[in-house]
Amino acid sequence: MMCVHCGGRLQRGTAPFHADRAGYHVHWDAVPAWVCSQCGEAAFDSEEVDAIQAALSSLDAHAQQLAKASSQLE
Ligand SMILES: [Zn+2]
Known part of the structure; x- marks a missing residue:
């Protein structure tokens, strides 16, 4: 596999990944990459992207619950 940015060689390793969502932020220290x-x-391979998206959609559902509960306090 070649790097799309510089044409260098890609090696199996890990990389941090973070996502900015509405009202919260997620950071993984080491995702296989x-x-x-x-x-x-x-x-990232599609397998890891799928896992991240599944985790985020589950977090989104719970985050909405929390946002709703906190808005009732105001
Ligand atoms: Zn590169």
């Missing part, structure tokens, strides 16, 4: 040996850019 392909990391460029040249520029350090990370690419």
Whole structure:
């Protein structure tokens, strides 16, 4: 696999990933990824992207609950 940014070689490793959502932020320290040996850019397999999206959609549902509960306090 080649890096889309610099053409360097991608190696199996881990990379941090963060997502800014409405009202909260998520940060994973180490997600399995392909990391460029040249520029350090990370690419995620669809398997990991799917897992992240599943985690976020579950978090979204609970975050909505919390947002609703906190808005009733005001
Ligand atoms: Zn690169």
